[in-house]
Amino acid sequence: MYEGYTCPICGYDDVDSVAYRDERGIVEEYLRCSQCNYYYEYAYGHYVEYFAGHEFAWSYMTKGNEWVNLMRKMKRAQFMARRNWRKGLRDKFKVAYDDVEP
Numbered sequence: 007m008y009e010g011y012t013c014p015i016c017g018y019d020d021v022d023s024v025a026y027r028d029e030r031g032i033v034e035e036y037l038r039c040s041q042c043n044y045y046y047e048y049a050y051g052h053y054v055e056y057f058a059g060h061e062f063a064w065s066y067m068t069k070g071n072e073w074v075n076l077m078r079k080m081k082r083a084q085f086m087a088r089r090n091w092r093k094g095l096r097d098k099f100k101v102a103y104d105d106v107e108p
């Protein structure tokens with residue numbers, strides 16, 4: 007099942023993805039970029055996004071200021087990660103998110 011995901015950090019357009027569905031739609035989804043180790047996980051309302059040594063986690067329960075602050079931090083980290091990747095500063099990208107196997 008090819009979904010055609012593009013990595014939001016390095017732009018690689020063949021990101022590995024796995025999704026599990028039930029009758030209501032996707033219940034679990036995992037993305038893993040083989041180029042920069044970007045990792046995204048969605049499982050039953052809980053999300054994890056990992057890249058360049060940063061890990062962000064939230065859930066459908068994350069709301070209000072907490073949500074806004076988290077998204078702001080994540081966007082800033084993504085911006086820096088994209089810039090570092092482009093510049094070839096890639097040491098932090100060598101560490102993969104290995105705790106969870108898709």
Ligand SMILES: [Zn+2]
Pocket residue numbers: 013014015016017018039040041042043044
């Ligand atoms: Zn990538």
